[in-house]
Amino acid sequence: MLNKVTRSLLTVPGAAVLALLSAALPAVADDTEIYQAEYEGGSTGARPKVLIAFDDSGSMSTQVEQQRPAYDSSASYATSVSADRIYWSTDGSVPSANSSNWFSASQNRCASSYDDLDDNGRFTVERGRRWVDSTVQQGQCTRECPDGSFEYYGRCYEQTTISEPVEKLVYVGNDSNNRCGNDLTYVNPNGSDDACYEVVASSNPVSGWVYRQNSGRNGRCPRGTTYLQVDPPGRNNDYDACFELVTEPEFTTTTDWVDVGQPTQVCEDDTVVPGTWQSLSSNAHTPTHVECRDDVSNGITDNGSGQGAGYPQNNVASGNEYGPGVDDSVDWGNGAYTFFTSHYMNWYHDDSLVETKSRLEIAQEVITTIIDTNPGIDFGLLEFNYDSGGRIARRIIANMTETQRAELMNLVDMTDHAGSTPMCESMYEAYRYIAGLGVVYGNDAQSGSDSRGTYDVLPKDPLAESNGTYISPNTDCAYTYIILMTDGEPQRDTDANQRIKTLTGKDCQIYDSADSGGRTENCLPQLTEYMATTDLDNDDSNGDQYGITYTIGFATDQELLSDAAANGKGEYYTANNAQELTAAFQGAIVGILSRATTFTSPAVAVDTFTRTQSRDEVFYAMFKPDDTVDWIGNIKKLKLNADAVLVDAASNPALDPDTGVIKDTARTFWSAAADGTNVDQGGVGQLLAERDPGTRTIYSNTGNNGTFELFNTTNFDAAALGLTDDLFYNVLGASTQAAASRQINWARGYDAYDTDGDSNTSESRGWILGDILHSQPLVLNYGARGSFTTSAPDLRLLVGSNSGFVHLFGNDNGVEDWAFFPKELAGILPLRRRNALSNNHVYGMDLTPVAYTYDSNNDGTLDSGAGDKVWAYLGMRRGGRAYYALDLSNPDSPSFMWRIDNNSTGFGELGQTWSEPVVTIIPGYTDNNGVRKPVLVFGAGYDTNKDDSGVGTADSQGRGL
Template sequence: MINLKTVLRTRLLACCLGLVIPVFANADDTEIYFARANAANEQNTPKANVLIMLDTSGSMRNCRAGSGSSWCTDIENRRITLLHEAMKQIIADAPNTVEIGFGRLRGSSGGQILLPVMPVNDLTRPYFLNALNSINGGQNSAYPSRNAQPSGSTPTALAFDDMADYMLGRRNRTGVSYSNSGKVCVSNAPDEEVCRDVVQTDIVQVDSCDTSDPACNASYVWNTVPSCNLNESTCRLTSYRRVDWCDTDLPNCYRERYWWSWRYYEADYQQRSTIYELTVQTTVQVCETVEGGCDEERAVVNGSNFVSPVNTANQCESNHIILFTDGSPSGDDPEDVGLVHCGRNSYECQVRIASELNSNGNSLNTPIKTHNIGLYMGDSTLANMKAVSAAGGGETYDSDSAETLLEAFQETLDLIDEDARSISAPGVAVNAMNRFQHLDQLYYSVFQPFESSYWNGNLKRYQVVDGEIHGQNGYAVDPATGYFRTGSQSMWSSMIDGPDVTKGGAREQVGTRNLFYTTTAGGALQKLNWASSSVPSNAQLGLGGSATSAQRTALLNELESMWGDPLHSVPVMVNYGEDAENNYVFVSTNGGMLHAIKTEDGSEAFAFMPNEILQKANLYTTSRPALRVDNTRQTYGLDGSWVAWRKGGNNSLSAPEAVYLYGGMRRGGRSYYALNVTDPTAPSMLWQVNNGSTGMSGLGQTWSTPTLTSVPDGSGSKVPILVVGGGYSPTDHDDSASLSAADQMGNMVYFLNAETGEVLWSAGGRNEATENVANMKWAVPSSIAVVDIDFDGVADHMYFGDLAGQVFRITIKDNGEHVVDRIANLGGSGSARRRFYEAPAVGLVKASTGNELYVVIGSGYRAHPLDETVTDGVFVIRDRTALRGSGSQTLATTVNMTNVTSGGQPLSTSRGWYYTFGETGEKALASPVIFNGRILFTTYAPTVDQEYDNPCAVRYGRAYLHTVNLVTALPAALSDDLPAPASRSQALEQSTPAPTPTLLVDDEGRVITIVGTEVVGEGSLGDPRLRKRRWMQLPPDEANVIRQTQVSSDSEGEGESQGETDGQ
């Protein structure tokens, strides 16, 4: 049993940075994964510039008590000492995203910049310490000189004006006060190894060489030999040899009498030999290390103007001035301020300066915030400081000790640092919308946002064990993050994969991929031969005619292993008979593929890529484009959800007679595909339709997840159909807050023959429609809710909304002449510009006046979840005429429906009821579900305690679950076993849009409610007579049997169901 207290929190880390322009710039619901700064701008790096103005007035010589400029003899408790020590600690611990500069008071003439705003590092810390020493001349003496710093008055407004001039890069009024020609080296270039070629000359002996060559030198050497032929020029006889001793009795022994040395008179033969020496020059590389030197300097002034530290091209940069003082202004003449016009009141002048700096209208068009930190402030002075900080968008702190002064600076810099930081690299994210459960198995489609139009994805399997999510090595979820813990291992993985999207799962199991593709729309599937050098052709793969074999190989290698992101595609599982575990999961991705995964081991049976994607395969593999300048993706693939028609076999364990899959592309294109996957290893094309098909020119982007049902064919039989909305019109709704006169595409509903794809009937505001409906002027991207009143497998009514806030009903007629009625108009302009992206849920209510259908639909700008301009809500429309077969009813509007936002119950005579959501920007982004007389649906609010002003911070939001009584509109518990809550909504842990609530039945017959990754409650099954918006072929004698089908629906429509309630 699932532990109801277990919350599997998923916090989607965002990638990247987003553009600072109105919310309508990001034409996609992926804007929740991005900040507003431009991800492609290399200038955009998290950074804060902070100029700290230090009070160096004479009162800083005092301790807590004291006045004037007399020195306190207690060195440690002097105010300047407290400041000195606090600033040394700040400089020691400064975060690397915060750059700091120092300013100071300058007598009564204003302020002075001591140090430019610069990084705090090993190179610059000595400058900071020297500057601090310079303003604390008496730090080592109990009785410093009267001329030592600090000294002077407190001209706060004038000094603030000088600080502002520096930050804005205005004229230099009061000069600088440090050495090194006004420049500080803040970064050294790395030492560089410099190498050069040197010619080296060597003389080597050789056996012989050409003596005519200048490099060849021949020399002679005479060596003593026993004998040689004196007739040869190389032989000579030299003088007698001298020896140490010889026998004088011998005739050739002679002793020189003068030196008494012996000489042996024997001929000394010498033979000449030639030595050849060759002069050889070789080039050798000689390397040495050269110091890099300074590669970045910071200056305070350039000529007569300050050098502003503000980089207006960096959208992720924030700018701040911190004013520190120990008392009220003195010696101040605000009339001398140049930035704004001031009177004589210092604080009023400071408020004006702070307000000017904090506006986009200053000379840099970049806000600069002002903060105040005081020491020993009185109440009135502190109140004035708070007024300055409020005008400057900053904070105010007071301190009364060394510790609290340090804390004040640290808290201020912590806030600034937090404002400077951003999630500048993508984080691992699980898409909570893409999760489903089968038996005790959990399957998660996961993806990783990235600063690119291509994101990595995966499908992973886990298991429910005693109410917890387990992998192979036990508990898989990190309770601190709500995502998979670092050491966890999912069920199919051979390694620890944890939160890493690129490890384990189905992605790891891909071997030699069985990739099937088409080369024409609706053409036969072909299996790709990875070894072929020509099929498909380079042109069919999106490669140019000049592509090399290496480029083709690189593309195919990536195509063989890639796994894109399943951003909106929800997995669907089909059982193939024999046993409950013979299942395959089908899920498609923005890599342009549909994947068929064997649930037993995660192996891939096949992948399918249609011609529309194949012909630009290079964009999904080797030439992946970056994000656009507004952080929108340039490429999508098969981003729609699929549904399966499993034609049942002889019994529940039999193999199906046939299995067909149907799915669209969402933002990837304008096609629907039908595949025959009866053999999950050998798929075939059933049919394909697009906006070029007969009767479908109005088809937009195929957002509408198909709904399978059947309708009468006019001759007493029924025909299986696929019903889809006309789709999405991006030109009309991506970037516009206003309503067009009529959308360019998508304002249709199509009935397609499920086996042939032929348009059997259509309705809409276009000439091609079988039933032309004048009010159908706007796109229908949602799925269609189908109502089967008598459970005979044939649709009786269908409901859908459009992007103008209208709701329509299709009444199915036996003769095929179906009727379309507009039953509600709930949109408008401005804050009432409501859109219905998701399908409604429909409930049957038995009332004393007759049975009625209650149509529940929520509004929300799905393409822009961060939009805050519209007041969205949930609307419950009473359809009194659908079941009576005749009669007319007044169009439901917010005027004739009961507004229960503030409480109360709907009037019995009203056309229904509604309430608007309480949080700013709160909207419904998933379909509702009706269960046991209750409506369950989720909403998303884009901002919850977030720093909206920081363009580089991802705006995490908050998801909510609403549980409301269908008839009374009162807050409802999840089951009859629980007391009704005080509120209709409860906050979820999820910080991104939550999906439709999922209702699971455990072995004990209890209904467990799961929203995304959170188990939110349970209740008894009872007799809800709940039928999902899905269909499978049943024999006539089983048509009224409510049974769990093998067909899985998409998350956007999972709650589009028909319920029956007693109206309580």
């Protein structure tokens, strides 16, 4: 069950000197909250439900040579892997003998897996995680001056206003031959009465001469003043000026900075960075714990030898990772894992083990093992009838007990191989069972036998129906899954066709069959499509109950099965032996566990459908919400074919016609394998994640007047940001230069904090591209530039992300050309890196870029060498109160043009830059040559006082154009 998270409100400090720090503070009440929810844990009553449609036709008696005997936990096998390990895979397949996907068996805390690993050597967990220990981060130290004072070059200064009496020349006595002793000043007024004076600054009344101004030509002075010739003590100090004789005291007021002492160093206590549960890693072989959500779902607190009982706890110090209650904040991810013991691996990779088995024996072994090793799934069984349709041999029982699971396995072992292959009719009966409709073929079992075996051994399950109507296994907002396994083409399988046509309103196709003539109409794909897209209980009040179909061709590869799975929103597998059949069933199970909608983490892939189209290319910006702040993003590319259909890299239709989202089976351009809507697969994001960070070109505006310099530990320093060293460290969440450099290297894409535990900090840290929440990619068409042509022009994608980086990607290969990180966003780096559990999202460059282009000769190619221009303008939305301008006339050599923010002259009321600028021309506004100059028009921004849901207040910013 998913609960909406309530946001807390945060007051953001506004001190200008802390601009870099406040840039890192999150905003409130934004639109990310709709993507965030909490997993409640515990059983929801909606475990995945799987109906296995079992083909027991006569062809299942076919013998298959070179098959491996059943796994025996007590047998000895040739050693191929080290003992005391648990290997794992994410697709259900058995890892290779040299796979690095393993962890020490002693670290396994998934109690749900213990019995099955001991007995069967394998177990599939619905979700799995490893514990990453907490760390101690050195406390940050700051230098603080007293209130009202500021630090300057290591001293504290306070601005003080001082009032002092004005100096006067006061008469002392007569001179001696125009000379005065005792440091007195000789004064000769214009005319006579020369004498000796002293300089006096007194707050009491005293008569004396006060300087007013320098004298004019020939000793002229303004009225009220007297010209004096003044000769202070010392040589060559005489001067002439205009003075006024004053008795009352006069004062002057001066304002100055006064040194009030050294700053005081204030250090925080060392901070414990909490430990977290993270996905399994091929580089982390000895994690402290490996856990599974199955234990939480089933209320199991046992954690094995050496660890006390309890449920996993998140964001706590090591030693507290288990507690008495379910912690809803644990992010269990969105994919299942299959565990394999070392002993099972030795069996699987022992090629000396061979024997001959029938297809039925192989299927029985595989299916019973699947049922036994997946206790988090409730299974049912449908068996083909001898001649017409199929019957429910065992209903799906919610929350199956071990006894019920064993009974189902015994039923599978009792099946025999005899009869035809009425797969479409059998699936029609499965549909009626799931939808809670009347029985059609369920009573058509036959008795008898032939040379191949006994007909319809298993009786129907009387508890699957009531008075001739099936009791639906559906629960609210949940799907039921069907795995159809068959070893041959359909035979005697046309009776349900007309019923399916009436149900779906669609025509059916001709497929290969085992009937005479070899080709027969079959409506199976139309039926599976209907089941996957129709609410099968016809009740809008309890969500959608769909039936999702997976198909397995055992020793057969059929277009019918492929179409049935594709239409049924599942997957199609083929298998020719026991190992491949196991992999096929396990692949289906992993797919089911990874998509079960009522019991998954809320961190699911979201396609924002910020679609950008250029020519026949269409680009999708994507992001993946999370309960933490470092969301990931991606851009994927599709194309429009001649029929205006969006297709993937294999020219197959890419969008699901019912949902409008990219199909899971689609392989988007730039991707090596099917990636679909998975944000963390394919696209420009995976190319960037797999790249050596040292080969990237990243700029920052750290040079003089913001000129671009490479973003590295040399250029990105305190001086470049206009800060003291200590404040610079503080901004980066560090307290030393080494710690600051580590943070910068993390931002560049290095695994600087060794999150995968392999002691290699020079490799990529994994996913680098941040969430692209509002910044729609801007396509820049440079035309036939360089080796590009008019028909295949040089297209670049410019986009901002909330990790603070602006990226330019090449359309031809999806590779990042360069990135730009504004130095003003330094404060968000430690927040994104720490990735704390929080409802307050961290923003960066979140506004869609706009561009001005100028083609000087109108040849359709933008060439900087010919005087052509490309200027890009970037805003921040919630990331800040600034706009940036970049010169991209040469896309391979960008340069910084300017930055304006609320501290720029005339922009004091600029709010958060939500307004997408418009580049236009104003009549009469030209350069010195009379050429019209482009201007940028944008709104004055958003005032965050509107974030509060209380009574509105007057805006102090954003009030203009």
